[in-house]
Amino acid sequence: MEDLKDLTIKSFGEGLREKKFSAMEATLAYFENIKKMDPSLGAYLHLMEESAATQAEKIDLALQNGEELGPLAGVPMAIKDNILIKGHPATAASKMLKDYVASYDASVINNLKRSGAVFLGKTNMDEFAMGSSTENSAFRLTRNPRDMERVPGGSSGGSAAAVAGDLALAALGSDTGGSIRQPAALCGVVGLKSTYGTVSRSGLIAMASSLDQIGPITKTVSDAAQVFMAIQGSDPLDNTNAGIAYDPKEILEPSLEKVKKLRVGVPKEFMVDGLEDKVRSGIEQAVEKIKSLGVEVKTISLPNAKYALSTYYIIMPAEVSSNLARFDGIRYGARDDENKKQSLLDIYLSERGRGFGAETKRRIILGTFVLSSGYYDAYYEKAQRVRALMRKDLDEAFKEVDVIIGPTTPTTAFKIGEKTSDPLSMYLSDIFTIPANMAEIPAISIPVEKFKEGELPVGFQLMGRRFREADILSLGQYYEKLN
Numbered sequence: 432m433e434d435l436k437d438l439t440i441k442s443f444g445e446g447l448r449e450k451k452f453s454a455m456e457a458t459l460a461y462f463e464n465i466k467k468m469d470p471s472l473g474a475y476l477h478l479m480e481e482s483a484a485t486q487a488e489k490i491d492l493a494l495q496n497g498e499e500l501g502p503l504a505g506v507p508m509a510i511k512d513n514i515l516i517k518g519h520p521a522t523a524a525s526k527m528l529k530d531y532v533a534s535y536d537a538s539v540i541n542n543l544k545r546s547g548a549v550f551l552g553k554t555n556m557d558e559f560a561m562g563s564s565t566e567n568s569a570f571r572l573t574r575n576p577r578d579m580e581r582v583p584g585g586s587s588g589g590s591a592a593a594v595a596g597d598l599a600l601a602a603l604g605s606d607t608g609g610s611i612r613q614p615a616a617l618c619g620v621v622g623l624k625s626t627y628g629t630v631s632r633s634g635l636i637a638m639a640s641s642l643d644q645i646g647p648i649t650k651t652v653s654d655a656a657q658v659f660m661a662i663q664g665s666d667p668l669d670n671t672n673a674g675i676a677y678d679p680k681e682i683l684e685p686s687l688e689k690v691k692k693l694r695v696g697v698p699k700e701f702m703v704d705g706l707e708d709k710v711r712s713g714i715e716q717a718v719e720k721i722k723s724l725g726v727e728v729k730t731i732s733l734p735n736a737k738y739a740l741s742t743y744y745i746i747m748p749a750e751v752s753s754n755l756a757r758f759d760g761i762r763y764g765a766r767d768d769e770n771k772k773q774s775l776l777d778i779y780l781s782e783r784g785r786g787f788g789a790e791t792k793r794r795i796i797l798g799t800f801v802l803s804s805g806y807y808d809a810y811y812e813k814a815q816r817v818r819a820l821m822r823k824d825l826d827e828a829f830k831e832v833d834v835i836i837g838p839t840t841p842t843t844a845f846k847i848g849e850k851t852s853d854p855l856s857m858y859l860s861d862i863f864t865i866p867a868n869m870a871e872i873p874a875i876s877i878p879v880e881k882f883k884e885g886e887l888p889v890g891f892q893l894m895g896r897r898f899r900e901a902d903i904l905s906l907g908q909y910y911e912k913l914n
Contacts, residue, residue, distance in 0.1 A: 435464060435597040440506055440654040443600060447494065447505050454490040454505030458483050458549055461507045465551065465598045473573040474593040476512050477520050478552040483507070486549040503661055504547030509599035511590050512553040513560055513636040514645065516540050523636045524568040525558045527764045527786035537634020538669065539603065539645050539662045546661040551599055554589030558788045559755065560605055560638040562586050563613060563860040566851055567790045574847070577619055577888055581844040584614030584860070590648045591618040595882075601658055602648045607638050608743050609839075609864025611646045612876035616839035616890025619882040621907075622648045623655045624864075626897045627871035628673035630659075631666035639750035640671075642868045652877060652907035656682050659900065675898050685905030687724075693906055695721060696731035696832035701863060707842040713879040713889035714838050720913050721836065721906070731828050731835070735820045739865045742821070744858060745801050745814035746869075752798030755791070759783060793854065822870045825894075833902050835894040838863050839876040843887035863892060873900045877907050881914050 438446075446452055462480060469475055490505040510516060513523040515533035517540075522528045536544070543550075557567035565573040565588025573588045575581040576596035583592040587604025591614035594602050604611040606624040615622025623646045630645045637643060647658035660682055665674035697718060702711065722728050758764035760782025761775075773781065787795070801810040828835060840860055850857040867874035876890040893903040 435460060438600055439651050440503065440601060440649070440657050443506055444502075444504065448500070454487040454494075454549065455484065457505060458487040458507055458551070461551055461599065468596055469598060471574070471579065472576055472592055472596050472598070473571045474554055474589045474596060474598050475509070475552045476522060476524065476555050476570055476589070479516070479519060479550050482519070483549050483551055490547055490549070501545060501547035502657060503543065506548050507551050507600050508543065508548045509551055509554045509590055509593040509602040510540070511556055511587050511602070511604045513556060513605060514539065514603055515634040515636075516550060516553070520553065521636065522570070523559045524556045524570055525786065525788065525791070526569045527758050529569075529765060535634065538631035538666045540634065542662050542664065548661070554587075554593055554602060556589055557586035558791050559636065559751075560586040560607055560610055561751070561790050561794055563609075563857050564845075564850065565589060565614070566847065567788055569788055572847070575618055575844050577882065578844060581846055581887070582617065584617035584840075584844065586610040587622075587648065588614045591615050591620055591622070594618070594620045594648050594650060600650075601654055603645055603662070604648050605635060605638070605643055605645050606868065607642045608747060608868050609861040611648060612839050612864050612874060612890070612892060613860055615648050615876045616878075617844040617888065619878045619888030619890070620648055620650055621652050621655045621875065621877055622646065623659055623875045623904075624867060624873065625659060625663065625900055626673070626873045627868075628671050629663045629675055629898070629900070631664070631669040631672055633666055633668035637754045639747040640754065641750060642747060644868075652875065652904060652911050655875065656904045656908070659904075673898070677900070681901045682904055685901070685908050687909060690905050690909050691725040693726055693834055693902060694832040695726055695728045695834045695836055695906075696828055697728060697836055698733045698736060698828075699730055700733050700736045701837035705841060706838060709843055709887070710838050710841065710889050714836070714891050717879050717891040717910070718836060720910060723913065724909055726906070728836075729832065731831060733824045733828060733866070735817065735824045736866055738817050739821060739869060740858060740862050742814045742817045743861070743865045743869060744797070745810050746818065748794040748798030749802050749811050750798070751794045752802060755795055758786065760786070790854070818869050821866060825866070825870045825872060829896050833895070833899070834906055837892055839890040839892040840864075843889060867894050872897050873903055875903050875907055877910060
């Protein structure tokens with residue numbers, strides 16, 4: 432089995448078909464690495480050794496019998512613990528769901544099974560996907576494999592750490608305001624949030640339903656394109672699904688001729704004071720590399736982008752408050768048998784108080800407040816109007832350009848514990864990623880350059896028009912060839 436550091440989905444597929452290794456050998460190699468590294472890294476909450484071995488065995492048997500294999504055949508993947516896999520725990524890193532075992536597969540899991548992927552386990556995250564550092568997990572701390580004293584980002588920090596630390600070849604995360612792209616940037620890997628409605632949310636434990644999207648975290652843009660094509664598609668179980676049919680060739684085999692015709696915009700509002708020098712120089716470096724491809728780059732304006740963070744932290748908690756109302760110890764959630772003699776109100780107070788962590792409580796309270804009588808018009812309704820203005824800004828910008836480039840995060844990975852006592856400072860980690868969720872457009876975070884030992888990774892972000900994942904994936908794939 433070759434060095435796991437050198438593997439990509441493409442090279443894995445070639446090695447498997449050329450019988451350089453079997454799916455079982457690859458699966459065992461990853462589990463061996465997990466058992467060696469994960470006690471200190473903390474990427475996983477739950478391992479699936481038995482079912483992974485069964486999946487790998489099926490792939491090897493199919494290969495032996497000359498059957499046609501799926502595009503992700505044998506690929507060892509990690510799955511964020513808010514995505515359901517039948518028969519396995521799905522805790523969303525919360526004590527509220529510590530004993531919950533999924534009774535069905537999420538639609539993306541069904542799609543990945545058809546593609547032949549092997550699931551290694553469920554990854555750590557911020558509780559109910561609420562956080563930017565994975566320090567809000569109720570169960571364990573996840574560290575950044577590039578610097579073990581720093582956070583991996585969040586809320587999909589476990590998935591990003593697993594891929595960056597070679598504890599999985601690819602992973603799934605969920606992105607509500609940057610929760611795939613931000614940890615991907617901090618860990619030096621690739622993270623894709625597709626257009627809202629392209630990937631089914633059925634079987635995802637909801638945080639904010641108008642913003643959530645499931646997406647891949649991978650080592651390369653090419654790998655992200657492969658996983659995206661496997662998980663996207665229409666789904667009658669998700670009434671927000673757009674049912675868009677993508678051209679596989681356009682996504683997986685990009686044309687340099689088409690890439691050169693793309694126009695790229697740099698929002699002046701993104702290159703602001705407060706941007707870490709290393710991040711600023713990294714974005715400038717990425718822009719110069721993109722210019723070297725023969726792509727036109729120009730400065731644009733997104734005047735309402737400055738309101739993205741404040742708008743998001745009204746709309747998102749409002750939806751959180753509604754979605755998490757069900758976890759009351761009666762319909763869903765933890766329940767202490769001693770509570771049988773208590774009143775209904777006592778049960779609510781007891782179970783919700785014990786089951787939710789501090790950040791989750793904070794967002795539920797904030798969301799309940801902005802939806803309450805007398806405050807709905809002043810906060811929630813006004814925030815929705817500003818969200819519409821941000822969409823309009825981006826629509827106008829996309830009349831001038833095809834792709835928008837900017838930082839993924841304002842800083843590189845910060846130290847563990849550095850921002851836990853200052854929620855507002857933590858929220859600023861998502862300042863550049865939130866606009867894509869608010870406008871429902873696709874966005875991808877890509878490392879500025881290949882990881883160098885002793886340096887902290889910097890990611891840059893590409894945003895595209897709705898349903899034009901092909902533009903950002905094509906440009907990203909050709910950018911990678913320059914590194």
